[in-house]
Amino acid sequence: MSGMSESRPRDTPVLVVDFGTTASAAIVVAGEEAWPVPEPVTGAASWPSAVFWDGQQMLVGTLAERRKRSEPESFAAEFKRGLAADSSVVLGRRRFRPVEQVVALLTALRSEAERLYGAPIGRALITVPAAYAPTDPRRARMIAAAEAAGLDTVELLPEPVATAFAPLAGPPLVPGDLVLVYDLGGGTFDAAILSIGERWHEVLGHATLDDCGGRDVDALLAGRIHAEGQAWLAPLLSSAAASPSDPATLRLGMAVTDFAQRLKHQLSTAPVVEDFFLPNAPAYRLTQADLRALAAPLLGRTVTCCTDLLARTGVQPHQVTAVVPVGGGVRMPTVAELLQQSLRLPVRTVEDPDLATVRGAARWLPHSGPRRVPAATSPEPSIPLAFAIPGGSAHLLRWLIAPGQAYVAGVPLARVRLPTGALWDLTARVPGTLDRLLAAPGAEVTAHEWLALARP
Template sequence: MENQKRRAPMIHIGPMILLPLLALAASASTPGDGPDPVIGIDLGTTYSCVGIFKDGHVEIIPNEQGNRITPSYVAFNADGERLIGDSAKNQLTSNPKNTVFDVKRFIGREWDDPMVQKDVQYYPFNIVKKNNKPYVQVQIGGEERMFAPEEISAMVLGKMKEIAEGYLKHNVTKAVITVPAYFNDAQRQATKDAGTIAGLDVQRIINEPTAAAIAYGLNKKGGEKSVLVFDLGGGTFDVSLLTIDQGVFEVVATSGDNHLGGEDFDQRVMDFLVKKHKKNTGVDIRKDNRAMQKLRREVEKAKRTLSYRHETRIEIESLINGQDFSHTLTRAKFEELNMDLFRSTLNPVKKVLKDGDMKASDVDEIILVGGSTRIPKIQQLVKDFFDGKTSGYLLQLVYSRTIPRLCNEAQLKEYLDRMNNETFLSSGGYQFFAHETPLPNLSPSYRCHDLQTEDSDLLQDRSSCPWYYIYQKDPLRFPRFILNAHPKHGGCYANDNSLPRHCRDLINGGPNPNGVCEKFEIEVLTFKKKLAGYVINLYKSNRMSEFKGTYGT
């Protein structure tokens, strides 16, 4: 019977999916829309963001650039001015010694920690020992200053506070903050201290994996479930095994590596390119901090591109000594350089299964969290580890709305609301929604032609077109639908009004009184870019009829 167990879906959740839960937990402290709201902050290694519970839902607040994620960067210029976020990251190449980032890797750690000693050689800013702790050393207005990791994190948290206050038009003092599940007491306390320094009363420190599971709405699905959360971000990696029964979560086991993520993958590529450049020219880029940070910036861009392309070209004008730099990086080479790191992500998976006395076949749901899970090889390794059980579920868009649950303090409503700009589909090397492209609410008024792709050229080759799904579930207001598209196979399952009528008519060739689509085949013929959007030509066939349709603007 075990072999007949249904395949466990693998679900993608973007880096900001944790924010809804934060504001939810915050609402437990201040029910209603009172004068003293609680903000939720996702303090990430590379990016951070802030949300607020308002008018019955959660809003992810954009910064002054209009972005809902803010780089966890702090910079100090020659005039002593402090920059935080996008403006700080923009100074990385011109002011590398005074631009600080990735401090989450140091927070709550001792100086003699092997990971700290390994890291100090890679960063352009100085990291020094003080009170047996790693401190950041920078120049501010010609004066040398040292900051603890908590102080730098406090500056980022202060920026999140400022963003929220600018949006709400009044002061904010209370917050909840996420941390990896494996953070020890010292790291958790240091994070809380950072909040205090930032002028925040930290109501709660929340584990990220449980937040992700609730954000997906698994606590509202019937029956007992085993859930594995695979959270691979920019600088940390976390795996948690949970069981959920009647909305009650139990963390069975956790494991991870707070020194593994996208930054490490970037570093492997940088090391390779530095050695190659030195061999070809005799010039060592490592001796020039500005050149290294230029390379870091372009390598990060290349890594992102390789999630949906098989190769990309890294070009840097006047990298060092007035010489331009150019190199074609393939996905195969990127995977080769990082394969040992990619494979090491399975070790915590094995550990939590062993600690939980479970087998891979016992896992009902697999949730992929964090930007680094967009890497196709990571997806493939997870899929292969679970014996292909994730086949057909590589791509999912999750949009959760009002979901009530019971809190320890009192019975009250809490809400989940997936932020629009972070919904994306990514697998098999293809992205169907750009990382920061807003997506309309998935409701009965949702229009099929609002779908967008990041690059229309990706789908010209029908043989390589991957599955894509759209998933909506609102247990209080709307039912669920899934729309699958594949060159050879597809299916649609809809209830009542969850699929818009004109979309349903297009797919079925006519209204279905039961509101349920039968199994059918869809072939994606082309994605043609237009001035106002994209056109998706679909070909539908079955034994009895043929139907052609176009989704487009």
Template sequence: MLVVRLAIDYGTSNTVAVLRWPDGRTQQLLFDASPLLPSAVQLGPGGQLLTGQDAVRGARSGPDRYEPTPKRRVGEAELLLGGVGVPVGDAIAATLRRVAEEAARAAGQRVTSVVLTHPAGWGPTRRRVLVEAAVHAGLPAPTLVPEPVAAAAYFTTLLGHQVPPGSQVVVYDLGAGTLDVSVVARGADGFEVRGIGGQDDFGGIDLDALLVERVAAVIERHDPAARRRLESPASPEERRAFRTLWDDARAAKEILSRQTSATLYAPFVDQEVLVGREEFERLAQPRLLATAQLTVDVMRTAGVAPAQLAGLFLVGGASRVPLVATTLHRVGGIAPVVLEQPEIVVAHGALVAPTGPSTMDDPAEPTAPPEPASPPPPGGPPSSPGSPSPGSPPVKRPASPRAALADSFTGTGDRGGAGRTPPAVRWVTVAAAALAMLVGFFGLPWIRTYTGQGHVDVGYLEVAAHAGTGLPSEPLDLWRYLYAHWLGLLLAAAAMAIAVVTIAAAGNGPGRPPRWTLLSSVVLVALAFLAFMAMPSPPAIGSAPGLGSLVSAGGYLLLALASPARSAKQDARAPRA
């Protein structure tokens, strides 16, 4: 029996597999005449798990029994499909079994060696789920290779890019539903991941959503009720229109990668919508700028300057959008390497990537930089049964708020690393906020007694309001007020600083909140300071530290829960019909 090796890139939306014979020949496996096998599963009427396009088609009649992205659910016990609990490992095994069957048919025998790729940030628990699913699917125990390592091996070994030992490359992997950015260093024995980052709520489907929203706006101008029908399809006709629009949006995005304009059809109002590449790029630019900045952050965290890189490699289907490479070049200062078929890079690279002796070794955790939170794509319609593309768009599943809050304190999670705010800093900032609140509220009698100026009960705004009215000693009262309550002012300033630092340090994982959240926190704390200055002295000393500390603590809790809240909102925008 020949030693035939099978490499599988089990992706969030699509799975890619390739065979390699002992003489070095390779064969791309095809599923329904496509190299992309949707990773989706659906529980069929007879209780069997449908995979690939069968699952996508079956979702039209049974959307409650459909899961488009089982990979996102790794770490959970089971999927709930039509009220039936299905272990996550079984769902993954169903897709891998489909791959194993096609590989055996193409090779004329069972494969004898398997290599399976995984995200660089996955820990041993998630990797074990992948290994057990492969064995359950009837495959030999697989060797695991991190996805960015496989990509780097493809570019260097198969494409011949020069990356000498000691050099580093960046792998920018923009798939249908997620973005992963990694810094990979080449050593004497192969590649090693030195830094990771990513956005779990951004991918090619979000670029499709920009075009869908463009068409939805045209529909709304002609018939607002028609847009509601599109966003919440109830009849088979409406679901077909919903699915067709998303298919057209994906196709238009690909056309705009080659041509200067594309036309989409607006259902229900019988209109054609012309979208130019310039307009599409204007809509997509803010999202892609955030990914480019994330890439720079990953490099900075790993201690790599753009001039020190041996290459910036683009993989993942959505990376073929021209604006992706243009934005990365402009922001990062290095020209990316772009391929015609970036979807197949990881699977092919896994065949030539150096592998260790064990599939379950627990390598050192790479560092992860701050991940900028990106807003959901505007106007994406709410969830509806089905899937708009062969890969099935990702559906975000929110983690429990308790788990999110615990994760933000302990610093644990998939990505981990130096990019997260250290747990000690979080505990110290929260404790300091609590202390300021206690002192502000309960230290008032001592402060007033200590200063001996408790009788001064006029605020600064009162002084300003009475300026020029002939009331005596306004400036004197103001300065006496400031002097008498210097400790209260100090506490107020400390509260403001604590609020800003706490909110800036908080968040579920990335350690950097959305801009609007930080801005709103500053505004709220400024209002707290105004309350300190405007109110009479008895409540004033406690008001600013108290309000400032409450704002900081509330902001921390809000941000700790913000990540699953954003995921739930994104869930409502992911097309499923």
């Protein structure tokens, strides 16, 4: 990734976003150049997927995290999990739907990206889980949220496909390879079988565990801390025992969970850790062996999910070229050990597993090639324009030229979104003048359907 410079490319900038359950990351891509969008408060590559309603405005990211203990009832995280039902929740004295919380975070990402890039950005590429099928309402809500955040051209990319483009240690993946993507994020676990192609990669099958992520490990560890720390937690617990929704109770729960997460992160590089929850409390000691035993049932479910997926898709283990573990949860040493022992498949590593998806998507974008379909015409005076749309159908987003406007061969006439979420441009095979539109923006169109009439 390159840094921001005065000599920006003239290519249309695209905001690439990996919107995660617990953390999100973004990169601006323009042509072959790419710039990360760090969290403005901490400078970290990832933004906490968190919001806080202060009564007047929605704070996001680290600003939200730092306010959560002052008013726990005004704080929300992991709202991506609620995107399917999109039921409103109370923050402070107002109700917000999950899609509105997504809008707040995407708006902040776009604003910071534009500040760093120095120019408006209207196009977005957002990665989504493979579980978001073409008819899944979460796809439409993610697109609507991005549009509401000021991004008028929105494309979706399956997360496993993005992962395949992330920089891997060792030789690159080649056409014909079958890859098992093991994605242990903060809020969910996703597994996918990916067939590597010359230009396009195909998701052969996928599976998801919605209650099996890094935060679930944090919750298990927090429960252990509560159980083992009764002596020094008792005074705090007695004052917070009024109600589970009492602010004091919520603050204590947040504090213990944050402490558990801190211990877990330290064990990514150290075999044993001792840390203090309170200055006057005894040191809490935890080893990698302790964490391994605690997380074993949860991680065992991820392995079962992978083996069931292989069986369901008819892929034999010996046909799998490699397992690619990504997501912040795979930083736990016990994950690599478990994959080696249980799956007995070659494991490929990426430099920053929690940034693999966004970095892969940023590399996919300039290498995805020209996605254009030339019009099929006839020799009649009034020329019908029809297109061999990949996959047979698409959603017509907009016409790029107006009736009465002349065009040259190869110019894009309209833009469509395929059911996969990919954007394609419908182009002119020969020069002409657009005469009349037969399909309006927003229509579902099919391959070889007459979409417009033109004059030579």
